[in-house]
Amino acid sequence: MRFVGFCLLVLITSAGFSAQSHAESWKWWPSNWQNTDFQPYIGQQQLHQRSLWDGDTWTPEAWEKDAGDSRRIMRDLYAAGILTDQYSDGKNIPVLEVGEGFFLLSSVDQRRVLQFVDYVFEITTSEENGMFYVYYKLDNDKPAGLYNKYGFQSY
Numbered sequence: 001m002r003f004v005g006f007c008l009l010v011l012i013t014s015a016g017f018s019a020q021s022h023a024e025s026w027k028w029w030p031s032n033w034q035n036t037d038f039q040p041y042i043g044q045q046q047l048h049q050r051s052l053w054d055g056d057t058w059t060p061e062a063w064e065k066d067a068g069d070s071r072r073i074m075r076d077l078y079a080a081g082i083l084t085d086q087y088s089d090g091k092n093i094p095v096l097e098v099g100e101g102f103f104l105l106s107s108v109d110q111r112r113v114l115q116f117v118d119y120v121f122e123i124t125t126s127e128e129n130g131m132f133y134v135y136y137k138l139d140n141d142k143p144a145g146l147y148n149k150y151g152f153q154s155y
Contacts, residue, residue, distance in 0.1 A: 058112060060119035070120045082113060084137065094123055094132035098144065103136070114147045124149045 067073045077083045081101035089095050096117055102110060114134065117123075124130040124147070131148035135141070145154035 056108075060112075060116045063112075063116055070116075073116065074120060077113065077116075083117070086117075089133070094121070095135055096132050096147075097135045097137055099137070111152050114152050118147060123147075 063073055064070055067076070074083070081099040082105065083096065083102070084099040085095075085097035087095050087097075096114070102113065105113065118132070123132050129148070131146050133143045134145045134147060134152070134154075136144045143155060145152055147153075
């Protein structure tokens with residue numbers, strides 16, 4: 001009997017909350033936001049994230065201009081653990097081995113590092129279908145992707 005009484009109480013209570021949830025008092029009304037300091041965008045910015053990189057004019061020459069020469073930049077990329085090795089595989093395809101630091105970069109900076117390496121060694125411009133593999137040593141000898149004239153394609 002107690003069980004039936006408890007079930008009836010739960011049923012009546014849930015029906016009451018269900019009816020109230022559809023009531024007008026539970027909805028946000030337009031005047032609720034009037035005279036508040038709520039601003040959904042910092043500094044009234046309303047740019048979508050994808051458009052933030054529209055018109056990105058970065059070039060590898062910009063890094064050279066800031067650092068002095070490409071050898072210094074390459075040395076710094078190796079010292080930071082972003083790049084770890086470079087060699088040719090058995091089919092004479094260039095391979096760039098990246099380290100843990102590469103994956104700590106944003107995707108924009110990853111693309112810039114690969115674009116800079118291509119700029120220095122002219123891999124994609126030296127042959128008709130020039131490309132190089134991007135490997136991560138701890139990834140069971142499977143390439144993380146490849147870089148060609150169309151950019152970085154990750155696997």
